[in-house]
Amino acid sequence: MNVQADSIDRVIKNAVEVMDNSRYQIFEICESARSELDSLNKELEKVIEETKITIDRVDQLELDFRKARIRLSEVSRDFGRYQEQDIKQAYETATKIQMDILIYREKEINLKARRDDLQKRTRNVEKTIERAETVASQMNVVLEYLSGDLNQVTRILESAKNRQLLGLKIILAQEEERRRIAREIHDGMAQSMANLILRTEITERMMNKQDYEMAKVEIHDLKGQVRDNLEEVRKMIFNLRPMALDDLGLIPTLRKFVQDFEDKHKIRTQFDFHGKQARLPSAMEVALFRLVQESFSNVLKHAQATFVEVWITYQQDRVQVSVADNGVGFDPELVERKISEGDNFGLMGMKERVDLLEGTFKIESSKQTGTKIKIDVPLKVEEEAIKSENGKKGAGEE
Numbered sequence: 001m002n003v004q005a006d007s008i009d010r011v012i013k014n015a016v017e018v019m020d021n022s023r024y025q026i027f028e029i030c031e032s033a034r035s036e037l038d039s040l041n042k043e044l045e046k047v048i049e050e051t052k053i054t055i056d057r058v059d060q061l062e063l064d065f066r067k068a069r070i071r072l073s074e075v076s077r078d079f080g081r082y083q084e085q086d087i088k089q090a091y092e093t094a095t096k097i098q099m100d101i102l103i104y105r106e107k108e109i110n111l112k113a114r115r116d117d118l119q120k121r122t123r124n125v126e127k128t129i130e131r132a133e134t135v136a137s138q139m140n141v142v143l144e145y146l147s148g149d150l151n152q153v154t155r156i157l158e159s160a161k162n163r164q165l166l167g168l169k170i171i172l173a174q175e176e177e178r179r180r181i182a183r184e185i186h187d188g189m190a191q192s193m194a195n196l197i198l199r200t201e202i203t204e205r206m207m208n209k210q211d212y213e214m215a216k217v218e219i220h221d222l223k224g225q226v227r228d229n230l231e232e233v234r235k236m237i238f239n240l241r242p243m244a245l246d247d248l249g250l251i252p253t254l255r256k257f258v259q260d261f262e263d264k265h266k267i268r269t270q271f272d273f274h275g276k277q278a279r280l281p282s283a284m285e286v287a288l289f290r291l292v293q294e295s296f297s298n299v300l301k302h303a304q305a306t307f308v309e310v311w312i313t314y315q316q317d318r319v320q321v322s323v324a325d326n327g328v329g330f331d332p333e334l335v336e337r338k339i340s341e342g343d344n345f346g347l348m349g350m351k352e353r354v355d356l357l358e359g360t361f362k363i364e365s366s367k368q369t370g371t372k373i374k375i376d377v378p379l380k381v382e383e384e385a386i387k388s389e390n391g392k393k394g395a396g397e398e
Helices: 002-077 082-148 149-206 213-239 244-245 250-265 282-303 332-341 345-356 383-397
Strands: 268-274 307-314 318-325 361-365 371-378
Touching: 002 082, 082 149, 082 213, 082 371, 149 213, 149 250, 244 250, 244 282, 250 268, 250 282, 282 307, 282 318, 282 345, 332 361
Parallel strands: 268 307
Antiparallel strands: 307 318, 318 371, 361 371
16 A cells, blocks of 8 residues: 555656646746737727827818818809919819828728737737636646645545546536526527517518508517517526626525526525625635525425525524425435435535535435425635625725
8 A cells, every 4th residue: 555655646746746837837828928918908009099099080181171172162163253373272282181081091991900900819818818827726726636645645546436426427417407508598599589580570571561550569579579588598697607696795696596486486485694794705605506506406306395495694603504495305314325325416416515615514304394404614714715805895885
């Protein structure tokens, strides 16, 4: 076993050395890209300002040209008042302005093309920086992991088989989620969009026939259908990644989720919150939201419940989440055994999430009495991050 540990140690040290060098190279690439981005942004600002000045100049020249043409027309008609020299001067003035317009229009076209090119290059460099930062962040995580105590390696190897199984199930779950989203889009949005195209064609024919009253009715119905489609898209986006989670935090997002669940599935819900509301680190808020979301999904699939309740309690050093339903329930020992054997991916995935948060995950249930899931997550690990985020909020409020 010691020989095996020494071999693993050498492999890990070599991997750490290679990744450390690669991380430095990525850092150099990132810094070079940032420098290029700074130069591009400065050049872009100059080009945008010059484009604006040129456009204003073209507008002014066109106004001057209109006045010059009026002047030329005026002196050309009235030979009594104006001499040949006046006509010549008016003509030369109009011609010069016309040439200036052509020159400045060409300059405007070139500047706009340059501006568009710079904007495209800026976006590409920004994407390069983003990718480099992502890779660097991932390498930091791996390096931290590899640089840990070698005594943990044996335990890691022992759990590798179970981890691999969980990884495969995660992939299968992701594919199933993709298929579900594809079905939703195909059966919902795609069909609705096809119907919208058909109805717009009908409206177009009505307009061609000058049947404006019927066309107005059709347009009014189309507007309602587009509004319904927009609401459906918003719900799909919310289920994938609620933007309110980043903007408003966990509690308002869960309130909306619970209400939407009741509206959609006609299962009565209740949301209770206790303690002093505070923003948690983003990763923790996402994890807790997903845990509640998965709990509700299990209720919908298996519980046959008519009522679901969520409690969230914020304490100084921890967050507690409970989800309870009045459904058919189950045998917790049987389910715990299935979780340990890897046969219940939904609950196993939830337990894995809670373990990553260094929390506790408990199920209380029995047949015909409903189910309660209790989650308790400590905040000690994230204490500094929480203080930092709350400090930023306080500064913003002032």
